[in-house]
Amino acid sequence: MELSVQHLLGIKYITEDDIQLIFETADHFKEVINRPIKKVPSLRDITIANLFFENSTRTRLSFELAEKRLSADVVNFSAASSSVKKGETLIDTVNNILSMKVDMVVMRHPNPGAGVFLSKHIDASIVNAGDGAHEHPTQALLDCYSIRERLGDVAGKKVVIVGDILHSRVALSNIFALQKLGADVKVCGPKTLIPKHIDKIGVEVELDLKKALEWCDVANMLRVQNERMDSSYFPSTREYVQQYGVNKKLLDSLSKEITVMHPGPINRGVEITSDVADSKQAIILDQVQNGVAVRMAVLYLLASKIERNEN
Ligand code: NCD
Numbered sequence: 003m004e005l006s007v008q009h010l011l012g013i014k015y016i017t018e019d020d021i022q023l024i025f026e027t028a029d030h031f032k033e034v035i036n037r038p039i040k041k042v043p044s045l046r047d048i049t050i051a052n053l054f055f056e057n058s059t060r061t062r063l064s065f066e067l068a069e070k071r072l073s074a075d076v077v078n079f080s081a082a083s084s085s086v087k088k089g090e091t092l093i094d095t096v097n098n099i100l101s102m103k104v105d106m107v108v109m110r111h112p113n114p115g116a117g118v119f120l121s122k123h124i125d126a127s128i129v130n131a132g133d134g135a136h137e138h139p140t141q142a143l144l145d146c147y148s149i150r151e152r153l154g155d156v157a158g159k160k161v162v163i164v165g166d167i168l169h170s171r172v173a174l175s176n177i178f179a180l181q182k183l184g185a186d187v188k189v190c191g192p193k194t195l196i197p198k199h200i201d202k203i204g205v206e207v208e209l210d211l212k213k214a215l216e217w218c219d220v221a222n223m224l225r226v227q228n229e230r231m232d233s234s235y236f237p238s239t240r241e242y243v244q245q246y247g248v249n250k251k252l253l254d255s256l257s258k259e260i261t262v263m264h265p266g267p268i269n270r271g272v273e274i275t276s277d278v279a280d281s282k283q284a285i286i287l288d289q290v291q292n293g294v295a296v297r298m299a300v301l302y303l304l305a306s307k308i309e310r311n312e313n
Pocket of ligand 1: 138141
């Protein structure tokens with residue numbers, strides 16, 4: 003079995019079989035990282051460049067750990083880049099990568115489509131680690147993997163994504179992944195933070211948080227992406243919390259126990275309170291842990307395609 007793609011640019015471009023293959027491979031790597039010796043030699047001859055043009059903690063560390071546990075050679079580049087222009091930055095990037103002779107590039111960039119652009123200009127395999135408000139495929143894969151782990155399967159589950167859907171790459175990638183795996187997806191949040199034509203991609207909108215939570219098996223709580231907002235989308239944080247924040251009292255008032263997820267970083271007291279974040283209903287740290295195994299799987303499967311091409 004192999005992936006149908008050379009790059010992981012977005013969930014949009016991969017198939018359900020690809021996702022299942024990534025999950026099965028991640029199951030194996032999850033077992034590996036729980037061993038006393040957490041390293042395997044699988045990517046010993048592969049060089050990976052992590053190019054982060056936008057801030058990141060979890061994703062960058064997670065990729066780096068995944069790469070090191072596969073024994074890849076790793077180079078890191080990070081730049082806070084709000085002032086750089088798309089074309090200039092990426093052309094520079096292309097030239098740097100070509101001269102470094104790297105096999106794979108993991109890239110986070112503020113511009114949507116940056117990974118697709120790069121994939122057309124260089125020979126290396128590209129993994130999109132977040133491109134603006136567009137896609138964040140490995141986050142969606144680790145989210146769905148974590149649902150599968152907690153609830154046995156993703157197919158048939160009801161998942162609501164709550165919060166800033168408009169500016170969230172996590173939302174879009176999750177919607178594509180959940181739908182490909184046969185889950186039912188709704189979004190919930192202030193009207194101003196819901197994309198206008200989201201119903202066209204088969205996603206229902208529920209503006210009432212309590213109703214959304216009553217409906218779902220899983221609630222994925224997103225951070226308000228203040229850094230991507232050019233104006234005010236709701237009157238005040240206090241009002242946002244009142245209408246769209248999840249606290250323990252609200253969870254306990256539901257007729258069944260739901261699972262709570264969050265991609266991080268959490269703004270405690272805004273999208274979820276601390277008692278929810280730290281409760282056993284939340285699988286937030288499982289998501290982080292699964293992130294390493296899922297990224298190992300993605301890198302391993304893409305690398306095996308590179309080797310095949312050379313033969
Ligand atoms: C997310 C991101 O950067 O898109 N974080 C992450 O990768 N874990 C979500 C966010 O920033 O809110």
